[in-house]
Amino acid sequence: MERRLTFGSRTKALPPAARTVARVACVASILALFACGVVAGLARFGVAVPRHALSNASWHGVLVLPIFFGAVVSLERAVALGGGRHLFAPVAVALAGLMLLAGMPTGLAQAVLLAGATLALASASGLLLRHAELHLMVLALGVLSWWFGDLIWLLTDAPLLAVPGWLAFLVLTIAAERLELTRLRPTRPHARALFVTIVVTMLLSVSAAVPAPEPALRWFAASLLALAAWLTRYDIARVTVRQRGLTRFIAVCLLSGYGWLALSGALGLAGAWNVSHPWHDAALHALTLGFVISMALGHAPIVLPAVARIRVRYGPVFYLPLIALHATLAVRVAGALMNDFALRRAGAVGNAVALALFVAVMATSALAARNEARLVAHGR
Secondary structure (H helix, E strand, O other), X not given: OOOOOOOOOOOOOOOHHXXXXXXXXXXXXXXXXXXXXXXXXXXXXXXXXXXXXXXXXHHHHHHHHHHHHHHHHHHHHHHHOOOHHHHHHHHHHHHHHHHHHOOOOHXXXXXXXXXXXXXXXXXXXXXXXXOOOHHHHHHHHHHHHHHHHHHHHHHHOOHHHHHXXXXXXXXXXXXXXXXXXXXXXXXXXXXXXXXXXXXXXHHHHHHOOOOOHHXXXXXXXXXXXXXXHHHHHHOOHHHHOOOOHHHXXXXXXXXXXHHHXXXXXXXXXXXXXXXXXXXXXXHHHHHHHHHHHHHXXXXXXXXXXXXXXXXXXXXXXXXXXXXXXXXXXXXXXXXXXXXXXXXXXXXXXXXXXXXXXXXXXXHHHHHHHHHHHHHHHOOO
């Protein structure tokens, strides 16, 4: 079964009770923010949503990319490092999202978000200084990309200019974790050199996206396509997909996600990363839903018990939301490619349904695991 390798010392800067309260409050806030982000996305398609969600439709991308994913990644890392002071990063990020939804000054929310990313960057940098590993360097560079995107948003008040940095954060975070697991199936030096070249290309393209967006975004797309090829070739998921149970499910999520990552890169080479391009929605959501969310679905049964202390029982039913996500995303992408708004809208609604289905599956599996534990405790 796949496992995550964690480095770093644990800290007890906060009492156990305070760490538990902070973790639970952070998890609840993150889930609420994600739900608001999804509903805000539906509002952009003219779907009937609550009035408050409609007023926050413009925050869809911000709520999902730097806030939801930023909070999730920093919370997972904080828990892996033992909580304590590391929990301040996800708490700050979640607070920034709540401030946006509450209608507080945008500049204040931007500053709090940047502060959260700064704390996460400090944790990642400290970990790298203690353990000079390539995957930890890529993780730190991913957090730096997130921080850079937050800074761009604060300075320009234009979230679209920050999107490349936010996306690089997600892509590099996943790539670093997959690189870490290649130690279980060692790669040749030239493969690691190619990986480094891809990462450097991505970072350079992100840094040039504001002054020279046209060439920079095409280089960004090329790095996505190259990374998809690298992961497909060298990821241990090629081996674990032949196993069974949760291990195989994770591999299926990853390998299918690499297909969407490749499509996102290919569309970007055709100019789709330009926000005015008719295929922009297809490229963006092939990456965020097809690649990032697919990975999240695969690792949720592992991450949730670690972060929220909630056991889940894996079963074949976990494939249902994954299949639904891919099917509805295919509809959405087809709608974008054919310039068919109704089809794209139907796909977007289907995406939301697939995510809701996954939440239902996770909740049901958690209840099943809880009941199973009770029966075992009573000797039945």
